[in-house]
Amino acid sequence: MIHRKTRWTLAEWKDSEEGAAKLLSERLSLPPLVARLLVQRGYADEASARAFLHADESHLHDPYLLSGMEDAVRRIRAAAEHGEKIRIYGDYDADGVSSTSLLFHVFRGMGLHFDYYIPHRALEGYGLNKEAIALAAEEGVKLIVTVDTGISAYDEIEYAGTLGIDVVVTDHHEPPERLPNACAVVNPKQEHCGYPFKGLAGVGVAFKLATALLGRPPLELADIVSLGTIADLMPLLDENRILVRYGLERLRKDAGVGFRALAEASGIELDAIVSTNIAFGMAPRINAAGRLDHAKKAVALLTTNDYDEAILSAVQLDTLNKERQRIVDSIAKEAEEKWQSKLQAAEQAGTKPPSVIVLAGEGWNVGVIGIVASKLLERHYRPVIILGIDKETGMCKGSARSIDGYDLHAALTECEELLDHYGGHQAAAGMTLHRDQLEQLEQRMSSLAEEWLTAEDWIPKTKVDIACGLEDATLETISQLSLLEPFGVANPSPRLMFSGIQLADRKAIGKEAKHLKLALGSGRKLLDGIGFGMGSMVATLPPGCRIDCIGELSINEWNNQRKPQLQLHDMHYEPAALAEFPSREQFGQVYQLLRRMGQVQERGLTARISEQIGLTADAVQLMLDVFEELRFIRRSGGEYIAEASPEKRELATSERYRAAKERHDRSHALA
The missing domain is CATH 3.10.310.30 (Diaminopimelate Epimerase; Chain A, domain 1)
Structure with a gap:
C-alpha cells in the first residue's frame, strides 16, 4: 500500500468550460491539454489567451498611470539640471539589489551625479535609518531615491527634510495608513493609485520610473528585472510575465558580463535558462551577499562592465552562498535538537507538545x-x-x-x-521581542493554532491543475506546454493527475537504488515515470496494478532520443482488502518494536517485522502507513524514525486505518 503524502486538491473544472477549451484549441492550434490549462487559469476567451501567450512590450502599461510618477520624474530631472548629488537607497535582498542596480545603469546612462547606499542587514536593519541620512547630508546628497523600500519611513523622511534632503520613494510593499511626506511616492499599492497592475516587484516599480525618465521601456535591463521579480516571489502575470520573458530571452542571447559570470559560478547554461534557474541558482547567490556580508558586492557584480571583475565577484558570492548553506545546516540541526527536546519534555510531563x-x-x-x-x-x-x-x-x-x-x-x-x-x-x-517573552509567545501562538485549525489543516496539501490521460502525454503537447512559461508564483508549472493508470513495470535506479522508474500504461503506449527519492517503493508496487499519481510532464532527451516523461510528485496505491485485519494489540506490538528500534532502514523493514510478529507484509505496511499519518514515526533519508514524543491519537483518527478497515469489512460482508 502506498498512500498519498499530501492531500490532493484538484482545481474545479466545470462542464461549461469544456466548450471554451475546445474553441481555444481550434482557434489557437493548441493541444487540448494546453487549451484546458489556459481556461482553468482564467484565460477562457481568445483575446485574453492570446495576450497571455504572446503579450509584448506594447502591452506594458503607461508609467504615468502610477500616482506620483510625474512628481518623481520632475524632481530627478531638476536634480540632473542643477548637478545635484543623488543617492539611490536600496534594500539588501535580491529585489533591492536588482532595483539598485537597474537605477544605477539608468542614472549612469543619463550622466547623473549619483551613488548608491544599501544598509547592512545585521548592523542597520531594513529600510531608511537616520544615521544613513545624516551621512548622506555630510556627503552633499540633495536627493535620495529609494527603491524597494521607504513606504513606511515617515519619521526618517521628515528627518531628511530637516537636513535639506528631498526624497523620492519607489516601493511595492503594503502602504501604512500614514504615507511619508516625500516629494514623490510611487507605489502601485497606494489606495488612491489607479495603476492596473498591483503585483510589481520593487525592481518593477524602478523599471517604470526608468521608463518614464527615458521615454521608453529599457528592455535591455529586463534581465535585472527578471532576477528581482522571480527572487521576490512576485506573481508571473501581466507586466511581470512580459518583463521576465524578455529578461530570460536576453539572458539566453545577449547576457551582460555580470550575468555571464553569475551563470558560470552557478553552473547554469544560459542558452537554456528558465525561471527556476534564477530562483534556485542565481537568486540565492545574490541574496547571500546581504545575508552574510554586504549587498554592495552583489550590486558590483550586476553593474560592472569588466568580465574579470565580474568573475571575481561571482566567485565571492558563490563562496558566501556555500557558507550560507553551511550555517543554515548547522542552525537547522541545532533547532531540530531543541525541538526534539521539547517533544521529549512534553512526553515526560504527559502534556501536549x-x-x-x-x-x-x-x-x-x-x-x-x-x-x-x-x-x-x-x-x-x-x-x-x-x-x-x-x-x-x-x-x-x-x-x-x-x-x-x-x-x-x-x-x-x-x-x-x-x-x-x-x-x-x-x-x-x-x-523582534525580548527573550523573556518567548515562552508566552509560544503558548499564545499555539493556542491560536489549536483554535483556528482543523485536523485536516495539519495534513500538507498539493494543488493539482488537471486530471488527464496517457493520450495527453505526447511530445507535441509537452513541447507546447512551454507556451505557458515562464513558470513561477501565480503561474506554476502544470501539475497533472493520472488516475487508475496501469503499471507495466517498475525498478529502482541510481546510486543505492534511491530513485524509482516506472513504465505506465499497457501495450505499446507507455509513459516513463521517474520518482526521485522513491526507490524504496519498488517492492510495494506489483506489476499490473493500477495507481494514481501526480507530477509534471517533461521531455527526456538521451542518446539523441526524445521521450515523454512524468516527474512524479506523489503516488497512491491500494492493494486488495486484507484477509485478516490486524488487531489493536498487534498495532501496539509493532509500534513498541519501532520505538525500541528508534531509527531503522526502510528497505526490508516490512519483511523483518512480518517475520518477527507473524503478520502479512500487507498488514505491516498498513501499520507503518498509519503510524506515519498519525506522526508516531516519520520517514527521512530512507529510514523510519520513531518520534520521541508523539501526540496521543486514536487509530481511528487515521484516514488510512479507516479506509483499510472499511475495505476489509466490506469484502468480508460480501463473502
Whole structure:
C-alpha cells in the first residue's frame, strides 16, 4: 500500500468550460491539454489567451498611470539640471539589489551625479535609518531615491527634510495608513493609485520610473528585472510575465558580463535558462551577499562592465552562498535538537507538545533564520518561528513561516503586546521581542493554532491543475506546454493527475537504488515515470496494478532520443482488502518494536517485522502507513524514525486505518 503524502486538491473544472477549451484549441492550434490549462487559469476567451501567450512590450502599461510618477520624474530631472548629488537607497535582498542596480545603469546612462547606499542587514536593519541620512547630508546628497523600500519611513523622511534632503520613494510593499511626506511616492499599492497592475516587484516599480525618465521601456535591463521579480516571489502575470520573458530571452542571447559570470559560478547554461534557474541558482547567490556580508558586492557584480571583475565577484558570492548553506545546516540541526527536546519534555510531563514551533538560539545568524524556518516547516508541517538572540541585550530577531489556514500576521497581531516590532503576511513574517517573552509567545501562538485549525489543516496539501490521460502525454503537447512559461508564483508549472493508470513495470535506479522508474500504461503506449527519492517503493508496487499519481510532464532527451516523461510528485496505491485485519494489540506490538528500534532502514523493514510478529507484509505496511499519518514515526533519508514524543491519537483518527478497515469489512460482508 502506498498512500498519498499530501492531500490532493484538484482545481474545479466545470462542464461549461469544456466548450471554451475546445474553441481555444481550434482557434489557437493548441493541444487540448494546453487549451484546458489556459481556461482553468482564467484565460477562457481568445483575446485574453492570446495576450497571455504572446503579450509584448506594447502591452506594458503607461508609467504615468502610477500616482506620483510625474512628481518623481520632475524632481530627478531638476536634480540632473542643477548637478545635484543623488543617492539611490536600496534594500539588501535580491529585489533591492536588482532595483539598485537597474537605477544605477539608468542614472549612469543619463550622466547623473549619483551613488548608491544599501544598509547592512545585521548592523542597520531594513529600510531608511537616520544615521544613513545624516551621512548622506555630510556627503552633499540633495536627493535620495529609494527603491524597494521607504513606504513606511515617515519619521526618517521628515528627518531628511530637516537636513535639506528631498526624497523620492519607489516601493511595492503594503502602504501604512500614514504615507511619508516625500516629494514623490510611487507605489502601485497606494489606495488612491489607479495603476492596473498591483503585483510589481520593487525592481518593477524602478523599471517604470526608468521608463518614464527615458521615454521608453529599457528592455535591455529586463534581465535585472527578471532576477528581482522571480527572487521576490512576485506573481508571473501581466507586466511581470512580459518583463521576465524578455529578461530570460536576453539572458539566453545577449547576457551582460555580470550575468555571464553569475551563470558560470552557478553552473547554469544560459542558452537554456528558465525561471527556476534564477530562483534556485542565481537568486540565492545574490541574496547571500546581504545575508552574510554586504549587498554592495552583489550590486558590483550586476553593474560592472569588466568580465574579470565580474568573475571575481561571482566567485565571492558563490563562496558566501556555500557558507550560507553551511550555517543554515548547522542552525537547522541545532533547532531540530531543541525541538526534539521539547517533544521529549512534553512526553515526560504527559502534556501536549506546542502546536507552533518557537525556537531561539544565541548566535544564530538572523540573515538565514528564515531559511531555517522553511526547512523545519517542510519537515514537520506546522507553523515555525526561528529567532536569533542577542546575548548582551536579550533581544530576539525572528522569522516565521506558516502552513495553509494559519495567518501569521493575524496571529502576531493577537500577540502584539509581547512584541517590539512585527510585520509580514499570512505565510511569512518577522518580529523582534525580548527573550523573556518567548515562552508566552509560544503558548499564545499555539493556542491560536489549536483554535483556528482543523485536523485536516495539519495534513500538507498539493494543488493539482488537471486530471488527464496517457493520450495527453505526447511530445507535441509537452513541447507546447512551454507556451505557458515562464513558470513561477501565480503561474506554476502544470501539475497533472493520472488516475487508475496501469503499471507495466517498475525498478529502482541510481546510486543505492534511491530513485524509482516506472513504465505506465499497457501495450505499446507507455509513459516513463521517474520518482526521485522513491526507490524504496519498488517492492510495494506489483506489476499490473493500477495507481494514481501526480507530477509534471517533461521531455527526456538521451542518446539523441526524445521521450515523454512524468516527474512524479506523489503516488497512491491500494492493494486488495486484507484477509485478516490486524488487531489493536498487534498495532501496539509493532509500534513498541519501532520505538525500541528508534531509527531503522526502510528497505526490508516490512519483511523483518512480518517475520518477527507473524503478520502479512500487507498488514505491516498498513501499520507503518498509519503510524506515519498519525506522526508516531516519520520517514527521512530512507529510514523510519520513531518520534520521541508523539501526540496521543486514536487509530481511528487515521484516514488510512479507516479506509483499510472499511475495505476489509466490506469484502468480508460480501463473502
